[in-house]
Amino acid sequence: MNHKYVSPYVPRLAELVTARQLTSREKFFEVRLQDGSALGHQPGQFVEVSVFGVGEAPISVSSSPTSQGLGFELCVRDAGSVTHALHELPEGSTIGIRGPYGRGFPLDELKGNDLLFVAGGLGLVPMRSMINYAVDNRADFGRLTLLYGSRTPADLLFADETERWRGTPDFHVATTVDLADGAWTGQVGPITKLFGGVAINPVRTSALVVGPPVMFRFVLKSLLMMGVYESRVYLSLERRMKCGVGKCGHCQIDDVYVCQKGPVFPYTRVRKLPEAL
Numbered sequence: 001m002n003h004k005y006v007s008p009y010v011p012r013l014a015e016l017v018t019a020r021q022l023t024s025r026e027k028f029f030e031v032r033l034q035d036g037s038a039l040g041h042q043p044g045q046f047v048e049v050s051v052f053g054v055g056e057a058p059i060s061v062s063s064s065p066t067s068q069g070l071g072f073e074l075c076v077r078d079a080g081s082v083t084h085a086l087h088e089l090p091e092g093s094t095i096g097i098r099g100p101y102g103r104g105f106p107l108d109e110l111k112g113n114d115l116l117f118v119a120g121g122l123g124l125v126p127m128r129s130m131i132n133y134a135v136d137n138r139a140d141f142g143r144l145t146l147l148y149g150s151r152t153p154a155d156l157l158f159a160d161e162t163e164r165w166r167g168t169p170d171f172h173v174a175t176t177v178d179l180a181d182g183a184w185t186g187q188v189g190p191i192t193k194l195f196g197g198v199a200i201n202p203v204r205t206s207a208l209v210v211g212p213p214v215m216f217r218f219v220l221k222s223l224l225m226m227g228v229y230e231s232r233v234y235l236s237l238e239r240r241m242k243c244g245v246g247k248c249g250h251c252q253i254d255d256v257y258v259c260q261k262g263p264v265f266p267y268t269r270v271r272k273l274p275e276a277l
């Protein structure tokens with residue numbers, strides 16, 4: 001008998017195919033596993049990225065599984081030791097990848113519904129995977145709406161792609177910033193300001209919310225006031241993670257390991273958490 005044990009902590013080797021500065025704080029990476037296999041992720045899942053000699057960090061997969069090619073895409077903010085080291089790596093460098101991990105967006109439950117995407121800041125990174133999945137499977141979904149809030153115009157992520165989504169049939173896109181500059185002619189203010197300008201049919205709408213915890217409470221209130229059913233609201237939660245595989249307890253909330261049961265949760269499952277109250 002040949003029982004070869006492979007530890008869940010051993011990463012697969014991968015190449016940083018491209019590394020491009022997106023904003024002053026975020027870099028975009030195209031990554032390819034060295035064994036030539038596809039990552040096999042679902043929108044909303046994450047990977048543990050290792051920079052050898054420095055450490056690991058959980059990062060959402062930003063590309064859709066429907067995108068062409070074998071690689072996958074990440075968008076990473078320079079926030080600390082691992083992410084800074086990743087920003088410093090030149091194209092062609094070898095990194096480690098574990099995963100994909102966690103539960104992403106519930107594709108079967110979303111099928112047939114109108115989708116309202118609400119993304120704040122870096123929340124657009126995992127949301128982009130789901131948005132492009134919906135665009136690539138357009139016939140499976142009804143009306144698409146994206147409400148996206150960013151700190152400043154210079155912090156807006158994927159500006160070209162946002163414009164492309166705007167040009168997709170039956171896709172309404174609205175953007176706001178907290179602090180405008182002289183050239184900005186769009187909305188200014190919190191993301192909830194955008195809710196007044198959207199016409200949704202609440203009975204057919206599933207709402208997907210990804211962003212900083214401070215955003216959740218106000219967005220949830222607006223969604224419920226618009227008549228979106230609680231059971232059709234999904235949130236992606238970020239908790240400090242280490243192992244990503246339900247072993248270390250770093251991400252634990254009560255009896256739930258966010259790395260395994262999340263990061264995407266139905267609102268009805270997490271409504272008692274501080275950010276949802």
Ligand SMILES: Cc1cc2nc3c(=O)[nH]c(=O)nc-3n(C[C@H](O)[C@H](O)[C@H](O)COP(=O)(O)OP(=O)(O)OC[C@H]3O[C@@H](n4cnc5c(N)ncnc54)[C@H](O)[C@@H]3O)c2cc1C
Nearest residue numbers: 046057058059060075076077079080081082083125238239
């Ligand atoms: C599921 C998931 C998906 C994510 N997806 C993305 C993504 O797509 N893109 C992205 O850029 N980021 C993403 N993040 C966040 C990312 O994982 C963190 O920014 C990253 O782990 C930081 O690691 P680091 O080693 O670079 O920073 P660290 O050196 O760990 O520091 C990060 C920041 O946290 C502070 N800090 C460090 N330790 C502690 C502590 N014990 N308590 C409180 N504060 C502390 C530091 O001062 C610093 O400000 C995601 C996180 C999760 C959980």
Ligand code: FES
Nearest residue numbers: 242244248249259
């Ligand atoms: S990150 Fe270790 S249990 Fe979730």
